[in-house]
Amino acid sequence: MKTAFHSFVVTLGCVLLPAACLAEGFTVEQVLSAPFPSGLTSASHAPRVAWVFDNKGERNIWVAGSPEFVPRQVTHYKGDDGQPIVSVRLTPDGKTVVYARGSEVNKAGTSANPQNLTKIPKQQAWAADVNGGQPRLLGDVGCDKEECEDLQISPDGKNVVWPAKKHLWIAPIDGKKKTEQLDELPGESDTPRWSPDGKRIAFRSDRKDHSYIGVLEPAPKKIVYLAPTTNRDAGPVWSPDSQQVAFIRQPGLESKRPLIPEFPRPWTLWIASAQSGEARELFRSGNAMEDSLPLFAFSSLQFTTAGRIIFASEKDGRNHLYSIATEGGAPQLLTPGDFDVEDVALSADKRSVLYSSNQNDVDRRHIWRVNATGGEPQALTRGETIEWSPVETSDGKTVSCLGSTATSPAMPYRITSSGRELIRAVIRAEK
Structure with missing residues (x-):
């Protein structure tokens, strides 16, 4: 069967060497069919990177590593089925990639079904070993906001946590146990972040007009809230020693405030003890428009x-x-x-x-x-x-x-002392 490999090589050559291609000729289809990369990420304890290639709607994950950075394909999904791959993460050792596949759900709680399948696709979390093997299903995601997918791998590389159905869920990356719900809090829990020592998870508890930053211990399922108020707290980040959490605080939402004229959105930066929940303000923005978050x-x-x-x-x-x-x-x-x-x-x-x-x-x-x-x-x-x-x-x-x-499409690169160097991937797609 004829493949698109030749077309991709011609396309890549054309976009990198436009003068030569003008002499030989190329088609608009070749120019428009170049694959598009996204979701570049790196492993925390291994010299390896991963990304997604969208090749004519066929989305798959690729990896490359030190010293040569020769890329290789990890997943092998076929055809343009309209199912995006996002929130790509590598385990610390770089041996497994975790990702979410499928679209966000609508108000009816269903994901997009562009192929009109009798069985509607689900947005799910998966894990795949970079050295081969079939992807493992970890659990359903089904979040309902744009870019809401947020898979976070534990520092030991054994578990992954993510927000779904208004709560936090955890699953072992080896796929040997079922997904477990971590909380039953009111509102919506999201933005999970593991402490560097892997013992706790910071997250946001959104109560609509206000929100808290909580620190959850998965084993006893104990939660400490960090200086809770009626403000809106978000964006937790851990200190390297796992003792403190920094976050951003905004005033609580005002009801029935008109959209016009535009108004300033002040904010503050806080730091808190993950153990006691006591916090103090580090930075306060001004009240002018340019001071807005x-x-x-x-x-x-x-x-x-x-x-x-x-x-x-x-x-x-x-x-x-x-x-x-x-x-x-x-x-x-x-x-x-x-x-x-x-x-x-x-x-x-x-x-x-x-x-x-x-x-x-x-x-x-x-x-x-x-x-x-x-x-x-x-x-x-x-x-x-x-x-x-x-x-x-x-x-x-x-x-x-x-x-x-201006004349070459987006591609993954590594930066060397002499400039940037293309991480060359051989994309094959059956016609």
């Missing part, structure tokens, strides 16, 4: 091993990164300048952060690094390329990212 606030919040917490703020009109000592004090601006910061990720040693930014290149994003204690940010990529979604391997030797140019 930024779009990337939760994804940018990082607890470093340098005794500082990194957070995002737009108080100067641009989305920038700041760091503040866990003891408090004045925040330090890490990324000064007329540009914006996105895609923030901790380095392997948790003493610096990687991010994408249009610094010195207003039309393109590039990958940068800055220390949590300050100093001049370092550009890892530059030029007429575009890069985003940086991750660093656990040995600290390789930064990977997604990248493209």
